[in-house]
Amino acid sequence: MKAGDFITVQEDNGDWHTVRILEADTWPDGSEVFHCTSYRPTRERPHADALRMLEVAVHHAPIDAADFKARWSVLHSQPLTDADKAGFFEYLKHTDFPRYVEATGQDLSALIASANAEYRQGCALSEQAQPQRAIEHYERAFDLFPLFFEAIDNRAFSLMELGDYAAALIGFEHSLRVNPQGDAASFSRxxxxxxxxxxxxxxxxxxxxxxxxxxxxxxYRQFEETARNQRWLAARGK
Known part of the structure; x- marks a missing residue:
């Protein structure tokens, strides 16, 4: 079994489950994982000439290869296109950015330059008191470069400025997953x-x-005391 293979198995209820292997990786412990696109089950065994008609259920999922090799069979194989691997590329983008850049044939310096340009535009709009427009540029910045925690922070600050504290909270938590030591994100959270x-x-x-x-x-201590006092008042219905 290899990248490009469509593989299938019939389950106990009679349904046929089909996946396509996008990439194969070997983990440090020697186990192998297939990165797959999964399709919705069908009542009939798929035919090679109808595989493109299958409905995608999950564009990408990393799955232990052992079960596939034990129970599944290869239906058909054909070369993968970048469109076929879009779900895998998105996974890499957020889990292994250097590999994503290499796999998609992009230039890292150019990507970072584009992200910085979007970030600077966002900062300029923030200074002009246009938080909603600034948000669009911050989002473009960290979409280009998902490790750009400053852009993630600034988007959340803009959301705070707009009074959307629930969305801002999600933003700061996102930032802390990227940069766990981020003091600004931690305090603002x-x-x-x-x-x-x-x-x-x-x-x-x-x-x-x-x-x-x-x-x-x-x-931090000042705000800790404020939060404690507010908690005390809330508990007493004041």
Whole structure:
């Protein structure tokens, strides 16, 4: 079994499940994984000339190859196009960016330059008090370069400016997954929780920040106390 193969198996209920192998990887422990596009089950065994008519269920999923090799059979094989591998490329983009750049034949320097240009446009619009328009450019920046946590942060700051603290919170949590040590995202996450009335969670964020070395410990402690007081008042219905 190899990249480009359509493989299938008949399940106990009689349905035929079909997937297409997009790429094969070997993990450090020696196990093998197939990156696959999965199709919706059919009642009849698919024919090679009708494979393109199958309905996609999942564009990409990494699946242990052992079961495939034990139970599944190859229906047909044909070369993959970039369009066929779009789901796999999107997976790489967010999990292994250098490999994504190589696999898609792009120039890393050009990608980063384009992302920086979008980011600068977003910053200029933010300075002009146009947060909604700025958001569009920040999103383009980190879509081009998903590790661009400054663009993710600035989008979330713009959302805060618009009063959408729930969306901003999601943005700061996204930023912290990319850059777990991001102090600005961490503090602002606490601010969003405070604005949303999630006082206990906000208090925990600020307490954690106050315990980390850095120049903002006093500010974290101040906000920790604010969150604690708000939690106390909320508990008493005030």
């Amino acid at each position: 606490g601010e969003c929780l405070l604005k949303l009335g999630r006082y206990a969670e906000a208090e925990a964020v600020f307490r954690d920040g106050a315990q980390r070395p850095g120049e903002h410990q006093a500010l």
